[in-house]
Amino acid sequence: MEFFSENSIPLQIKKIQLHDIGAVTGNNAFVILLPKEKGIDLAPIYQTILNSMLDESALITVGHPEILVEAQILLKASLRYQSWIAIRERNASTDIDSHRLENSHFGALIHSKYKNSLKHCETRLKYTICPFCGKTTKDYGGKKHTFHEFGTLISDVWKEISLDYSNEDDINKLLSYFALIFGLQEYSDLIVLDYRQTGTQVSIQPNLTRIWSDVTNAYGNNSLLIKGDCIEELKKIPDNSIDFIFADPPYNVNKKYVGYNDGKAIEDYFNWCDEWLLQLARVLKPHRTLAVLNIPLWSIRHFEYLKTILNYQNWIVWDGLSFPVRQIMPAHYSILCFTKGESRVLPKFAAAGGVNEIVNASKSFKSLKPLKAGYCLRESCINKRSKVDSSTREIDVSDIWWDIHRLKHNSRRVDHPCQLPPALMYRLISIFSDEGEIVLDCFNGAGTTTLCAQQLNRMYIGIEASDDYHAIAQKRHDEILNGLDPFRKEPRKVGAKNSRVPRMEKNTTGFTKKEIQLDVRNVALVLGHIPTKEEYKTAGKYPIDIVDRLFQSWSDACVATKTNGVTEYPKEATEQQRTLEFT
Numbered sequence: 001m002e003f004f005s006e007n008s009i010p011l012q013i014k015k016i017q018l019h020d021i022g023a024v025t026g027n028n029a030f031v032i033l034l035p036k037e038k039g040i041d042l043a044p045i046y047q048t049i050l051n052s053m054l055d056e057s058a059l060i061t062v063g064h065p066e067i068l069v070e071a072q073i074l075l076k077a078s079l080r081y082q083s084w085i086a087i088r089e090r091n092a093s094t095d096i097d098s099h100r101l102e103n104s105h106f107g108a109l110i111h112s113k114y115k116n117s118l119k120h121c122e123t124r125l126k127y128t129i130c131p132f133c134g135k136t137t138k139d140y141g142g143k144k145h146t147f148h149e150f151g152t153l154i155s156d157v158w159k160e161i162s163l164d165y166s167n168e169d170d171i172n173k174l175l176s177y178f179a180l181i182f183g184l185q186e187y188s189d190l191i192v193l194d195y196r197q198t199g200t201q202v203s204i205q206p207n208l209t210r211i212w213s214d215v216t217n218a219y220g221n222n223s224l225l226i227k228g229d230c231i232e233e234l235k236k237i238p239d240n241s242i243d244f245i246f247a248d249p250p251y252n253v254n255k256k257y258v259g260y261n262d263g264k265a266i267e268d269y270f271n272w273c274d275e276w277l278l279q280l281a282r283v284l285k286p287h288r289t290l291a292v293l294n295i296p297l298w299s300i301r302h303f304e305y306l307k308t309i310l311n312y313q314n315w316i317v318w319d320g321l322s323f324p325v326r327q328i329m330p331a332h333y334s335i336l337c338f339t340k341g342e343s344r345v346l347p348k349f350a351a352a353g354g355v356n357e358i359v360n361a362s363k364s365f366k367s368l369k370p371l372k373a374g375y376c377l378r379e380s381c382i383n384k385r386s387k388v389d390s391s392t393r394e395i396d397v398s399d400i401w402w403d404i405h406r407l408k409h410n411s412r413r414v415d416h417p418c419q420l421p422p423a424l425m426y427r428l429i430s431i432f433s434d435e436g437e438i439v440l441d442c443f444n445g446a447g448t449t450t451l452c453a454q455q456l457n458r459m460y461i462g463i464e465a466s467d468d469y470h471a472i473a474q475k476r477h478d479e480i481l482n483g484l485d486p487f488r489k490e491p492r493k494v495g496a497k498n499s500r501v502p503r504m505e506k507n508t509t510g511f512t513k514k515e516i517q518l519d520v521r522n523v524a525l526v527l528g529h530i531p532t533k534e535e536y537k538t539a540g541k542y543p544i545d546i547v548d549r550l551f552q553s554w555s556d557a558c559v560a561t562k563t564n565g566v567t568e569y570p571k572e573a574t575e576q577q578r579t580l581e582f583t
Contacts, residue, residue, distance in 0.1 A: 207312075290339070368396065
């Protein structure tokens with residue numbers, strides 16, 4: 001992977017021992033590399049670093065998920081959490097453990113001493129090239145003119161690289177990325193403390209796993225959609241009766257749900273979460289899996305509670321972005337997996353004859369054979385790759401997922417603000433359950449979990465508090481019985497929206513956004529600066545009322561003035577790549 005930052009002056013990397021930290025001066029970016037194993041007490045190490053951090057300092061903690069959770073617990077009272085970056089790991093493990101997914105990533109947990117947003121350089125990731133068709137891995141469609149010629153701004157999932165956490169060359173490469181990203185005058189140096197060596201172990205809070213009964217209570221053989229409060233309805237389900245549980249709760253970020261307040265006081269939010277998590281743990285069968293989806297910071301808090309009642313299994317990183325970003329933004333969703341007691345052999349390892357794939361799923365998607373990083377999702381390329389499909393896929397699914405994207409088009413949405421892509425549930429259900437077993441979702445919404453369970457021949461229980469969403473889910477289950485695909489593409493008028501930005505009206509002006517943006521760019525070239533709205537009224541060729549109808553703001557209309565745009569074939573692509581035909 002190649003990073004680029006126009007204004008960065010990379011920090012000098014200084015590797016020191018903890019006893020030398022007293023000689024460090026200035027506002028630095030500190031990096032601490034943690035070991036994989038558990039053991040020593042991190043608290044005094046962090047306290048020494050904290051004593052050396054000045055008001056404009058930042059701290060980057062690098063390690064594996066379970067240990068980073070402990071780091072956040074130690075640091076949350078002293079520093080501001082800024083980001084969790086997931087980094088794909090090479091040679092993550094040598095032994096296959098059939099009780100959990102392979103750990104194929106480590107992370108960088110970023111904090112700052114200052115309370116405002118993180119100070120760092122605008123850093124870009126060079127466009128990656130599909131090794132099959134020679135085009136960029138993202139298909140930018142009609143928006144190519146709005147993207148930077150070098151690459152997209154980095155997100156918090158670095159799947160394009162693969163680093164060996166024990167390899168010095170790889171770690172030095174990672175440190176050079178951090179030196180570039182933090183290459184601002186606010187920081188003096190990149191100060192590195194390395195604790196990866198054997199014998200230096202991290203102290204993990206003891207697992208206080210609750211003792212649960214091994215007696216399994218059958219719930220029954222009927223699939224159910226239940227309308228009601230999740231906690232009250234869960235209390236009616238017998239102990240030890242569910243084979244796989246998935247929870248995608250409201251994130252408490254002020255989404256506009258029907259019948260639910262998504263803006264609770266944070267203490268009230270987590271007290272509520274602990275209530276339903278306890279109920280989910282109670283109804284889960286011994287040796288089965290509970291999977292909880294959330295943003296990384298909230299997942300850390302869920303982890304802290306769940307480890308007192310269940311056993312940790314996996315931290316799955318889901319890169320849910322389906323488009324290149326024009327600003328640094330999170331792509332990382334966490335799926336925490338915990339089991340009641342020791343996990344059974346995962347059904348994905350035990351399934352006879354493999355997994356039945358859904359007929360109407362995307363051609364690029366397979367539940368247990370993810371697409372390798374670096375291949376594009378253009379339908380033309382996917383069709384040509386079909387004869388060599390096995391060589392373009394990973395041997396097995398691990399704990400970092402980049403081949404499943406959020407729904408982009410309203411034609412695949414129903415009237416719910418936060419719909420999950422069915423591929424996510426196909427994969428989770430295929431990994432953690434067998435045919436005929438019971439799948440539970442206590443925040444079933446418009447029914448994605450239970451619909452996928454029905455399609456995969458599982459029984460299901462879906463609990464939903466909203467009358468509206470419950471009715472949508474019931475209608476979609478009826479569609480399956482009538483031979484329809486509930487996830488089919490169909491013209492729909494959708495009112496619910498995942499973003500706080502108002503939905504624009506359908507374009508009936510006869511003009512495209514692209515032609516207006518390119519005209520604004522031409523005006524900027526003539527004037528020598530980005531035009532104001534008033535200047536464009538005089539110099540531009542399109543009526544300003546049309547501009548106002550098509551764009552949320554004037555800055556959206558000006559986006560093409562800040563870049564030369566990108567082509568599907570980057571400048572580095574060879575003429576052979578540009579003309580290659582595959583048979």
